[in-house]
Amino acid sequence: MPEFLxxxxxxxxxxxxxxxxxxxxxLRVEQVSIDSALGRVLAHDQHALEAxxxxxxxxxxxxxxxxxDTFGASASLPSYLSLVGEVRMGTAPAxxxxxxxxxxxxxxxxxxxGADAVVMLEDTQxxxxxxxxxxxxxxxxxxxxxxxxxxxxxxxxxPGGLRLRPQEIGGLAALGILxxxxxxxxxxxxxxxxxxxxxxxxxxxxxxxxxxxxLTLAGLVRLAGGEPSPLGIIPDNHSxxxxxxxxxxxxxxxxxxxxxxxxxxxxxTSQAFAALGPPGVLVHGLAIRPGKPTIxxxxxxxxxxxxxxxxxSALMVAHVLVVPMIRRLLGLPPALLTPxxxxxxxxxxxxxxxxxxxxPVVYEIRDGEVFAEPVFGxxxxxxxLVRSGGVVRVPPEVTGLPAGSVVDVVLFESWQxxxxxx
Amino acid sequence: MPEFLxxxxxxxxxxxxxxxxxxxxxLRVEQVSIDSALGRVLAHDQHALEAxxxxxxxxxxxxxxxxxDTFGASASLPSYLSLVGEVRMGTAPAxxxxxxxxxxxxxxxxxxxGADAVVMLEDTQxxxxxxxxxxxxxxxxxxxxxxxxxxxxxxxxxPGGLRLRPQEIGGLAALGILxxxxxxxxxxxxxxxxxxxxxxxxxxxxxxxxxxxxLTLAGLVRLAGGEPSPLGIIPDNHSxxxxxxxxxxxxxxxxxxxxxxxxxxxxxTSQAFAALGPPGVLVHGLAIRPGKPTIxxxxxxxxxxxxxxxxxSALMVAHVLVVPMIRRLLGLPPALLTPxxxxxxxxxxxxxxxxxxxxPVVYEIRDGEVFAEPVFGxxxxxxxLVRSGGVVRVPPEVTGLPAGSVVDVVLFESWQxxxxxx
Numbered sequence: 001m002p003e004f005l006x007x008x009x010x011x012x013x014x015x016x017x018x019x020x021x022x023x024x025x026x027l028r029v030e031q032v033s034i035d036s037a038l039g040r041v042l043a044h045d046q047h048a049l050e051a052x053x054x055x056x057x058x059x060x061x062x063x064x065x066x067x068x069d070t071f072g073a074s075a076s077l078p079s080y081l082s083l084v085g086e087v088r089m090g091t092a093p094a095x096x097x098x099x100x101x102x103x104x105x106x107x108x109x110x111x112x113x114g115a116d117a118v119v120m121l122e123d124t125q126x127x128x129x130x131x132x133x134x135x136x137x138x139x140x141x142x143x144x145x146x147x148x149x150x151x152x153x154x155x156x157x158x159p160g161g162l163r164l165r166p167q168e169i170g171g172l173a174a175l176g177i178l179x180x181x182x183x184x185x186x187x188x189x190x191x192x193x194x195x196x197x198x199x200x201x202x203x204x205x206x207x208x209x210x211x212x213x214x215l216t217l218a219g220l221v222r223l224a225g226g227e228p229s230p231l232g233i234i235p236d237n238h239s240x241x242x243x244x245x246x247x248x249x250x251x252x253x254x255x256x257x258x259x260x261x262x263x264x265x266x267x268x269t270s271q272a273f274a275a276l277g278p279p280g281v282l283v284h285g286l287a288i289r290p291g292k293p294t295i296x297x298x299x300x301x302x303x304x305x306x307x308x309x310x311x312x313s314a315l316m317v318a319h320v321l322v323v324p325m326i327r328r329l330l331g332l333p334p335a336l337l338t339p340x341x342x343x344x345x346x347x348x349x350x351x352x353x354x355x356x357x358x359x360p361v362v363y364e365i366r367d368g369e370v371f372a373e374p375v376f377g378x379x380x381x382x383x384x385l386v387r388s389g390g391v392v393r394v395p396p397e398v399t400g401l402p403a404g405s406v407v408d409v410v411l412f413e414s415w416q417x418x419x420x421x422x
Numbered sequence: 423m424p425e426f427l428x429x430x431x432x433x434x435x436x437x438x439x440x441x442x443x444x445x446x447x448x449l450r451v452e453q454v455s456i457d458s459a460l461g462r463v464l465a466h467d468q469h470a471l472e473a474x475x476x477x478x479x480x481x482x483x484x485x486x487x488x489x490x491d492t493f494g495a496s497a498s499l500p501s502y503l504s505l506v507g508e509v510r511m512g513t514a515p516a517x518x519x520x521x522x523x524x525x526x527x528x529x530x531x532x533x534x535x536g537a538d539a540v541v542m543l544e545d546t547q548x549x550x551x552x553x554x555x556x557x558x559x560x561x562x563x564x565x566x567x568x569x570x571x572x573x574x575x576x577x578x579x580x581p582g583g584l585r586l587r588p589q590e591i592g593g594l595a596a597l598g599i600l601x602x603x604x605x606x607x608x609x610x611x612x613x614x615x616x617x618x619x620x621x622x623x624x625x626x627x628x629x630x631x632x633x634x635x636x637l638t639l640a641g642l643v644r645l646a647g648g649e650p651s652p653l654g655i656i657p658d659n660h661s662x663x664x665x666x667x668x669x670x671x672x673x674x675x676x677x678x679x680x681x682x683x684x685x686x687x688x689x690x691t692s693q694a695f696a697a698l699g700p701p702g703v704l705v706h707g708l709a710i711r712p713g714k715p716t717i718x719x720x721x722x723x724x725x726x727x728x729x730x731x732x733x734x735s736a737l738m739v740a741h742v743l744v745v746p747m748i749r750r751l752l753g754l755p756p757a758l759l760t761p762x763x764x765x766x767x768x769x770x771x772x773x774x775x776x777x778x779x780x781x782p783v784v785y786e787i788r789d790g791e792v793f794a795e796p797v798f799g800x801x802x803x804x805x806x807l808v809r810s811g812g813v814v815r816v817p818p819e820v821t822g823l824p825a826g827s828v829v830d831v832v833l834f835e836s837w838q839x840x841x842x843x844x
Binding site: 034035038052053054055061087088089090091092093106108109110150151157158165166167168169170171172173174176178194195196197200201203204205206207208209210211212213214215216217218219220222223236260264309311315337338339340341363365370377381382383385386388409410411412413414 | 456457460474475476477483509510511512513514515528530531532572573579580587588589590591592593594595596598600616617618619622623625626627628629630631632633634635636637638639640641642644645658682686731733737759760761762763785787792799803804805807808810831832833834835836
């Protein structure tokens with residue numbers, strides 16, 4: 001029998017697990033096209049190779065001028081400038097601006113040489129043919145975006161280690177970077193166990209149940225940025241499990257074993273982890289509900305986790321521990337800063353001091369207020385979570401939350417790895 | 423010149439746009455494998471075809487018993503039962519339980535015929551060979567998950583119209599449903615305009631700029647659940663734009679035109695929309711910053727939107743209007759219930775009454791408190807958003823938010839269509 005360590009808080013369990021990884025292992029990178037870079041983690045800092053914008057641009061529709069020619073201009077005492085041309089969009093003006101001259105320019109158009117300001121259309125009026133009245137004094141640089149005002153050549157444009165959102169994709173396009181290096185998706189092995197577990201495509205005989213966890217966890221792994229690799233269902237047998245782990249370790253960055261439902265299969269997982277070499281099992285038992293019988297290990301420089309067989313427990317613990325580990329393997333900060341929805345509880349949520357509870361809830365808006373109704377599932381089957389929109393975390397220092405109290409609901413969508421990088 | 427309607431709030435603009443769509447158009451569906459169903463919208467209600475669980479299961483490790491045999495049992499006055507066997511995981515017990523009998527059963531194991539309760543291991547102790555002392559009275563059904571307790575045949579398991587999360591994937595697996603019908607991704611045409619705009623792969627000459635909006639919007643469309651179809655860059659020319667729209671309309675569910683930066687190209691968009699038939703342009707000008715020069719239309723039963731050319735404005739307006747429209751086209755509730763992060767503003771955010779402002783912010787955690795620093799970008803290039811983690815909405819009824827006030831930050835990740843269905 002393995003030595004049962006005492007129950008550990010989820011925070012310090014994650015900490016032990018992360019600390020036991022070899023420090024400073026370089027991230028594997030791959031090249032992708034900008035079309036498939038969304039959601040990937042940028043491998044290296046991207047610097048601007050050219051100035052952005054690459055030329056001085058008008059920020060309004062109006063007239064390019066020399067500011068000095070307009071000093072003191074007002075509606076009652078306009079400046080008179082001679083119109084020498086129009087800057088066509090997408091072209092460099094063929095003319096330069098001399099003293100006392102103005103040129104029509106559109107928003108985003110390039111300033112002609114010699115111009116240092118733009119007067120808004122509204123602050124002008126036509127005078128004689130090819131002559132313009134300027135009704136307001138312009139100062140140097142007014143209504144102009146200077147060359148390089150957004151980025152100078154060499155400026156850090158997008159820092160490495162960022163998960164690319166639409167705006168970063170746009171930023172890369174602005175810089176003309178259409179191929180880039182991103183961090184490879186961590187390869188996550190998924191091993192189901194349990195003599196009673198059959199593939200979901202097979203009709204279970206009496207006494208058998210379909211494998212729910214492999215597909216559920218594969219979904220969560222994918223959302224968190226990993227590449228799930230389902231390795232099938234292993235019978236409740238030490239040597240079969242150990243052989244599966246030995247096969248999986250070299251090709252994966254994280255190994256997840258989903259226990260069968262009986263307690264003996266959890267001991268099996270722990271023994272199999274211990275047999276893989278140091279440091280071995282780090283945590284066996286979490287002060288968390290659901291998810292207490294969780295096992296964390298590191299062997300051959302690779303993190304391993306044994307999840308409970310109960311689908312609700314497995315998915316909850318995966319949110320709390322697997323998502324941060326995948327983030328770490330991607331080079332992201334493991335902690336997720338999760339936005340929440342304030343809601344009023346409709347029923348008491350019991351808990352025990354010293355234990356962190358994750359209570360699934362349904363939320364509903366009535367008269368503009370958000371209410372959260374706890375979903376209590378005795379059987380703890382996956383449909384408890386299908387019915388739920390999010391969870392309420394009951395911290396270890398309280399013994400439950402009373403009905404009517406205002407709580408922070410973490411929506412599953414935010415929790416599923418799509419939350420923000422703290 | 424088109425008739426300029428007065429500025430409209432973003433909420434009523436969205437409302438007009440949605441209302442102008444033909445009601446009750448059926449959603450197009452397609453069949454997918456469960457492996458690629460994550461994030462897709464389930465087309466139809468899924469009912470359970472069988473009971474879940476399909477047989478009565480022990481919810482603890484212990485002994486299957488007839489509850490009546492244990493009535494009155496206690497540590498000082500145990501019930502004595504004879505052990506008749508063990509239920510092996512994954513099998514139906516070959517024996518039935520008679521009066522005065524017990525059988526070893528593991529968590530998740532099937533109850534033998536005749537048993538109606540399970541006594542926990544901890545509430546028993548071995549007596550003579552093949553005899554068991556039960557130290558606690560069990561009631562009928564205790565520690566048993568009944569057949570069909572989670573779902574009865576015919577029960578609604580997963581409602582149609584739900585965007586599939588990992589738990590729904592697991593629920594489908596539990597039901598043995600490995601192929602399913604989902605709503606097709608709305609096809610979203612992306613048309614860039616502007617004589618100054620060149621593809622991002624081409625080195626811009628002086629006066630030209632790279633197309634940033636097509637790739638940015640394509641990313642947002644994809645996150646929201648749509649299928650972007652980039653149709654290239656159209657010159658600032660009425661007939662070219664109208665021809666592009668006429669080509670795009672039949673094959674797309676939504677058409678996005680991204681204006682060039684000059685005001686004249688926006689008029690071009692509005693005129694081209696109007697030429698496509700009724701109801702035509704619905705909104706021209708939003709009471710929003712950034713994003714005022716936005717145009718909403720419906721023609722040939724298809725929604726069209728003209729976005730400002732400024733990349734920050736385009737992306738902000740797309741969050742506010744394009745994401746809800748894509749959700750509507752997917753059959754989801756258009757409104758997104760967006761969780762937020764409470765944060766303290768580090769600087770004043772000026773605004774005007776009657777206008778809704780979306781102010782990009784950087785957030786930072788100092789001493790456990792979240793601070794939001796406004797990112798003011800004069801040039802409004804895409805890097806304003808690259809530097810930002812989220813936005814603060816300044817509602818139309820206030821004239822700015824003072825430094826030090828506590829605000830709700832919407833993180834871009836939550837806003838980008840991955841937020842929850844209200």
